[in-house]
Amino acid sequence: MKRLAELRESLVIALWFMFLTFPILVIQVNTIEKTIIWRWQNLLYVGIGSFALSFVWRYFIGKAAAGGRASGERAEEKTSILQRITADSRFSRSAILLTALIALAFPFLSSTYQVNIMTTALMYVVLGLGLNIVVGQAGLLHLGYVAFYAVGAYTYALLYQHFGIGFWTALPLGALMAMVFGLLLGFPVLRLRGDYLAIVTLGFGEITRIVLENWSEFSSGPSGISEIPRPGFFNLAMDLEESTIYLYFLMVGFVLFTIFVTNRLQNSRIGRAWLALREDEVACEAMGVNKTVAKMTAFALGSTWAGMMGVVFAAKTTFVNPASFTFLESAMILSIVVLGGMGSTLGVILASFLLILLPEYLRAFSDYRMLLFGTIMVVMMIFRPQGIITNIRRTYEYHFERKQNGAPDASV
Amino acid sequence: METILETKNLTMNFGGIKALDRVDLDVRQGEICALIGPNGAGKTTFFNCITGIYPPSEGDVFISPPAGKRKRINGLPVHRVTARGLARTFQNIRLFPDMTVLENVMVGRHCRTKAGVLGAIFRDRITRKEEKAVVTRSYAILERIGLADLANALARNLPYGDQRRLEIARALATEPFLLLLDEPAAGMNPRETEALEELILRIKTEEQISILMIEHDMRMVMSISDRIFVLDYGKKIAEGTAAEIWENPVVIKAYLGEEFDA
Amino acid sequence: MDYFLELFIGGLTRGSIYALIALGYTMVYGIIELINFAHGEIYMIGAFTALIVATILTMSGMSGVSVLVLAFLVAVLYSSCYGFTVEKIAYKPLRGASRLSPLISAIGMSIFLQNYVMLAQTSDFLPFPNLLPELPFMEPYAHIMGSTEFIIVTTTAVVMILLTILIKFTKIGKAMRATAQDRNMAMLVGVNVNRVISTTFIIGSALAAVGGVLIASHIGRINFYIGFIAGIKAFTAAVLGGIGSIPGAVLGSLILGWTESFATGYVSSDYEDVFAFALLVLILIFRPSGLLGRSTTQKV
Numbered sequence: 001m002k003r004l005a006e007l008r009e010s011l012v013i014a015l016w017f018m019f020l021t022f023p024i025l026v027i028q029v030n031t032i033e034k035t036i037i038w039r040w041q042n043l044l045y046v047g048i049g050s051f052a053l054s055f056v057w058r059y060f061i062g063k064a065a066a067g068g069r070a071s072g073e074r075a076e077e078k079t080s081i082l083q084r085i086t087a088d089s090r091f092s093r094s095a096i097l098l099t100a101l102i103a104l105a106f107p108f109l110s111s112t113y114q115v116n117i118m119t120t121a122l123m124y125v126v127l128g129l130g131l132n133i134v135v136g137q138a139g140l141l142h143l144g145y146v147a148f149y150a151v152g153a154y155t156y157a158l159l160y161q162h163f164g165i166g167f168w169t170a171l172p173l174g175a176l177m178a179m180v181f182g183l184l185l186g187f188p189v190l191r192l193r194g195d196y197l198a199i200v201t202l203g204f205g206e207i208t209r210i211v212l213e214n215w216s217e218f219s220s221g222p223s224g225i226s227e228i229p230r231p232g233f234f235n236l237a238m239d240l241e242e243s244t245i246y247l248y249f250l251m252v253g254f255v256l257f258t259i260f261v262t263n264r265l266q267n268s269r270i271g272r273a274w275l276a277l278r279e280d281e282v283a284c285e286a287m288g289v290n291k292t293v294a295k296m297t298a299f300a301l302g303s304t305w306a307g308m309m310g311v312v313f314a315a316k317t318t319f320v321n322p323a324s325f326t327f328l329e330s331a332m333i334l335s336i337v338v339l340g341g342m343g344s345t346l347g348v349i350l351a352s353f354l355l356i357l358l359p360e361y362l363r364a365f366s367d368y369r370m371l372l373f374g375t376i377m378v379v380m381m382i383f384r385p386q387g388i389i390t391n392i393r394r395t396y397e398y399h400f401e402r403k404q405n406g407a408p409d410a411s412v
Numbered sequence: 413m414e415t416i417l418e419t420k421n422l423t424m425n426f427g428g429i430k431a432l433d434r435v436d437l438d439v440r441q442g443e444i445c446a447l448i449g450p451n452g453a454g455k456t457t458f459f460n461c462i463t464g465i466y467p468p469s470e471g472d473v474f475i476s477p478p479a480g481k482r483k484r485i486n487g488l489p490v491h492r493v494t495a496r497g498l499a500r501t502f503q504n505i506r507l508f509p510d511m512t513v514l515e516n517v518m519v520g521r522h523c524r525t526k527a528g529v530l531g532a533i534f535r536d537r538i539t540r541k542e543e544k545a546v547v548t549r550s551y552a553i554l555e556r557i558g559l560a561d562l563a564n565a566l567a568r569n570l571p572y573g574d575q576r577r578l579e580i581a582r583a584l585a586t587e588p589f590l591l592l593l594d595e596p597a598a599g600m601n602p603r604e605t606e607a608l609e610e611l612i613l614r615i616k617t618e619e620q621i622s623i624l625m626i627e628h629d630m631r632m633v634m635s636i637s638d639r640i641f642v643l644d645y646g647k648k649i650a651e652g653t654a655a656e657i658w659e660n661p662v663v664i665k666a667y668l669g670e671e672f673d674a
Numbered sequence: 675m676d677y678f679l680e681l682f683i684g685g686l687t688r689g690s691i692y693a694l695i696a697l698g699y700t701m702v703y704g705i706i707e708l709i710n711f712a713h714g715e716i717y718m719i720g721a722f723t724a725l726i727v728a729t730i731l732t733m734s735g736m737s738g739v740s741v742l743v744l745a746f747l748v749a750v751l752y753s754s755c756y757g758f759t760v761e762k763i764a765y766k767p768l769r770g771a772s773r774l775s776p777l778i779s780a781i782g783m784s785i786f787l788q789n790y791v792m793l794a795q796t797s798d799f800l801p802f803p804n805l806l807p808e809l810p811f812m813e814p815y816a817h818i819m820g821s822t823e824f825i826i827v828t829t830t831a832v833v834m835i836l837l838t839i840l841i842k843f844t845k846i847g848k849a850m851r852a853t854a855q856d857r858n859m860a861m862l863v864g865v866n867v868n869r870v871i872s873t874t875f876i877i878g879s880a881l882a883a884v885g886g887v888l889i890a891s892h893i894g895r896i897n898f899y900i901g902f903i904a905g906i907k908a909f910t911a912a913v914l915g916g917i918g919s920i921p922g923a924v925l926g927s928l929i930l931g932w933t934e935s936f937a938t939g940y941v942s943s944d945y946e947d948v949f950a951f952a953l954l955v956l957i958l959i960f961r962p963s964g965l966l967g968r969s970t971t972q973k974v
Binding site: 016019020021023024025027028029030031032034036042061064135139141143185188189192194195196198199200202203204206207210211214278327331334338342367368370371373374375376377378380381382385 | 707708709719722726727729733755759763768771772773776778779785786787788789790791794795796800801802803902903909910913944945947948950954955
């Protein structure tokens with residue numbers, strides 16, 4: 001009986017979606033040539049697709065509801081296999097060793113093209129981790145991350161163009177500029193309720209692009225700024241291949257640095273305040289946390305990271321123009337954070353590789369990239385808001401009597 | 413005994429409705445005071461007004477910490493009030509559910525510690541020392557409260573009664589001189605209530621922290637309170653010792669009236 | 675003076691369109707406290723549906739007002755259905771989740787719908803036929819206010835009056851107001867909250883579709899991205915007027931429309947979108963509760 005009802009429900013859902021997608025998916029009009037194309041096959045796909053998906057949806061919704069009800073002490077035992085593996089220090093040590101070896105050998109085993117793609121992926125790891133400070137740790141929805149990325153990129157491009165300033169000097173300056181912009185934008189908004197930040201950052205992202213496109217005297221408009229030098233290494237002359245490899249290792253360094261910093265932040269007084277803020281703003285304030293300051297810190301730090309990567313981006317492509325800083329980029333970085341699990345470093349790293357490399361190697365896929373990002377955000381929020389890898393809280397062990405000096409023996 | 417908290421004419425308007433109407437109240441050093449009254453009498457609003465969540469429409473809130481001067485604190489942001497030494501719990505538990513029990517308490521240490529972003533990144537000697545002290549102190553609080561065994565459990569997985577105790581532990585970590593408890597015994601079984609009673613008395617005697625609590629469990633209120641204040645429709649209708657309140661006809665009428673209405 | 679009047683009418687027209695979209699934001703926000711990022715896309719889908727219907731009808735030989743009416747009706751129907759479905763898929767499962775989750779889900783839905791239309795239709799701008807008729811009695815005033823502007827402003831005014839009647843006097847309107855005040859309380863007194871939320875989405879989406887068809891006829895071209903910018907602006911208007919307040923949304927929209935119209939007319943047209951954003955930041959600094967909004971006290 002229940003089966004039958006479900007079947008009927010799915011049928012209704014299939015019909016509903018066939019009706020819903022009919023004008024947009026089936027009919028394609030060309031108003032210039034006055035032609036209409038009817039794509040009836042799409043109707044069939046939608047029907048079958050939504051019929052099948054409705055079963056999957058129902059199954060997972062039911063499972064999620066059951067999981068919510070049984071959230072007793074058992075919830076703690078429900079750690080994933082991946083978590084248990086990563087928690088095993090022997091395993092994780094050899095995994096880190098292996099990753100390090102692969103990372104070291106990679107540029108010498110593959111083509112310049114491959115190395116370039118990998119460098120891009122590493123840049124998104126850093127961007128993802130940077131945004132993760134804002135969204136994952138402090139729980140602030142930032143929809144204009146790419147604007148700060150642009151600030152960094154243009155800082156380097158303009159400083160080089162006007163003053164001939166090199167990469168290593170521009171790097172801290174770009175980061176600083178982005179931080180200043182973050183503070184300026186954050187100050188009016190962050191004392192208000194959280195959702196205003198989302199719309200203001202979304203607007204800011206668009207505005208930055210519009211200003212860069214229109215203010216030609218300042219930014220050279222849509223044609224952009226070209227011939228930006230790649231990072232140098234003690235005035236050593238490098239050919240294209242060498243500098244690509246150099247940039248790759250530079251990015252590996254950046255990733256390690258970022259992981260180091262974000263991990264330290266996570267387990268600090270500030271990191272705990274961010275997390276508490278994400279969990280319950282009212283209680284957090286009542287515990288003596290100045291929420292505006294805490295939010296500003298997270299927002300400014302996230303911006304700083306974007307600015308830093310912006311400088312690297314300008315150096316990597318040797319060219320910047322406004323088209324590189326569209327909402328697509330912000331959406332992509334946000335998807336990385338959402339998919340990876342808010343607050344989880346390993347999750348963000350895996351997610352950025354997945355989302356950057358997949359469209360790169362599956363070309364057919366790349367057209368549907370944005371569709372995928374949108375879907376990820378909705379589906380992850382509904383079924384797995386904690387991301388593919390749940391962040392395990394650090395545990396502190398404390399031996400009160402056994403240790404005379406009273407030093408807490410903290411272990412991760 | 414010195415007065416440590418005093419409100420004068422405290423009034424809170426919500427669009428024409430007087431949730432609090434010229435309430436005068438005082439708590440003295442070393443006391444356990446209770447704030448009682450029918451539902452909707454304005455008790456939680458009173459807490460919200462003195463802790464800075466709502467700025468009072470009229471009237472004043474003064475605190476005189478045992479080691480400090482008398483200060484007017486209305487209009488002060490919530491986190492500043494906490495830093496001045498008032499800490500509270502919430503009627504509907506507001507823990508940080510995805511943080512561990514120990515971390516919940518460690519957040520309470522926030523306003524008594526200083527480490528900034530640079531300290532967190534470089535983990536210099538001062539920061540390490542401070543962090544160690546935070547863990548030590550938080551753990552010690554959990555031991556006193558009796559939650560040390562659960563230090564590494566997630567707060568969301570604690571049984572109800574323990575969640576209430578954890579809220580108290582977290583509040584204690586901010587080093588208050590006055591602890592504000594909003595219905596600490598709500599939803600507890602008699603055994604848990606008894607343990608709570610003992611805990612509150614212990615906080616008063618061992619830590620020299622005064623307590624102002626909102627509570628509906630009359631048995632507990634009568635047995636541990638030094639003084640009781642009664643609110644009804646935003647007005648203070650009575651104050652006194654348990655015995656005085658017990659016999660006060662105005663109080664009886666307010667309570668019976670409520671029961672007949674419901 | 676004529677230039678001023680022209681800009682004034684231009685602003686009024688823009689403001690009317692913003693108002694139609696802003697109402698959807700403000701009503702949804704009033705009831706479930708969510709910025710429905712996908713709302714701009716609903717408006718865009720309305721415009722696309724109208725374009726498709728109008729093209730088919732025109733090519734099959736129909737003309738005049740019947741094309742307009744049919745295109746309008748189908749657009750409103752489809753937008754409402756999309757709004758309803760979006761709520762059921764992306765927001766309903768997240769009731770009671772943390773504040774961040776529905777927001778991320780909403781932005782995801784917005785990205786999804788944008789790209790769905792782009793992939794299924796085209797990423798280019800499509801010319802949109804002017805469906806609105808020329809009104810002969812407007813001819814003497816054509817240098818100040820064209821027929822299109824007149825129709826847009828009048829339609830918006832009529833829609834607003836109908837909406838006000840709906841909210842003030844009908845049963846569902848009362849249920850909506852009750853839910854906006856206190857959802858739990860409304861549930862306790864027997865309001866079917868799910869139905870109220872669905873209705874809110876349907877009404878908001880229908881209004882957005884009206885706006886979509888009007889603006890597309892006015893500007894004469896559409897693409898999949900029009901909803902995005904319009905959405906940000908309409909939200910700005912809603913915040914300006916006081917989010918959650920229906921008269922506020924209308925007032926905010928008109929002010930935004932005039933600001934843009936005068937700023938582009940007297941200052942520079944390159945930065946059309948920048949003015950709206952600057953206005954948004956200014957409001958948030960100086961009057962975060964908006965012009966007609968009541969300052970909300972959080973429940974503790």
